[in-house]
Amino acid sequence: MRRGIALDILPSVSFIRLLWRASSHGVCVCYGVASTSMEQGRLASVHMRTSEPTNKLRPDAEAHDPAHPRTRMRSGEVFPFGIYTVPEISMVGKSEQQLSRENIPYEVGIARYEELAKGQMMGGMPGFLKLIFCPTTLKLLGVHAIGEGATEIIHIGQVVMSTGTLIGRLSPTPSLQHVVVGCVGGTMEYFRNAVFNYPTLAEAYRVAGLNGLSKIEALRNSEV
Structure with a gap:
């Protein structure tokens, strides 16, 4: 635990949904890691710009319909x-x-x-x-x-x-x-x-x- 952020052995943030990593010195590397996938990069930027979880940004019809x-x-x-x-x-x-x-x-x-x-x-x-x-x-x-x-x-x-x-x-x-x-x-x-x-x-x-x-x-x- 460093500065209130739980790290794994890499070290990386254990809360995967955030899609970014934090070093043991508390440095967040956002775009560098998420850019391996364009969709992950887009979700990471959404997380950075809003306090709402990404899965709540979708309309209800989309969020609850697996066939959407x-x-x-x-x-x-x-x-x-x-x-x-x-x-x-x-x-x-x-x-x-x-x-x-x-x-x-x-x-x-x-x-x-x-x-x-x-x-x-x-x-x-x-x-x-x-x-x-x-x-x-x-x-x-x-x-x-x-x-x-x-x-x-x-x-x-x-x-x-x-x-x-x-x-x-x-x-x-x-x-x-x-x-x-x-x-x-x-x-x-x-x-x-x-x-x-x-x-x-x-x-x-x-x-x-x-x-x-x-x-x-x-x-x-x-x-x-």
Whole structure:
């Protein structure tokens, strides 16, 4: 105990929520430690500028709803992971193995790089994108990518999984009334309706989305 602050053996503050450390001489090193994570750095600055605990700064609807997009983001449920090998490997959300263990039904949509114009321009390099989703609600549950740029394109899936807001027109002017981003609701329908730059690897989302939705359509037709 030094100057009223409990220290551990590092020495660091035992109250982790403060997100900063204190040396045995009572010196607080705030930004230097928290900068290892942008989100931790943001929370540390909030703690420094207000006396309110960070978990009370959120609206009640967000603070008490585990399905709220921001709550899911902070819980780590939609944190992206990347392995910078050759080829790159990246994922966000659930895997097929996790869903099987949890007895959660799922379907997959797959796009291979060789199906894309960009993939052919890259010399037919191997790679693919896999979207895992709920067959009833079409909610996106996980995104997995292997290949060139996998750690980059994974963020498109991360955004769709972590947000449920309606994005309206980009401009109210008559000349731009046709420019509509659409609804990013965390479902496979986004990939069916979205327009991606061509040719890009991001186009894999549309191909994989249509692949997954076609499986659901075929299943429903077989049940009629």
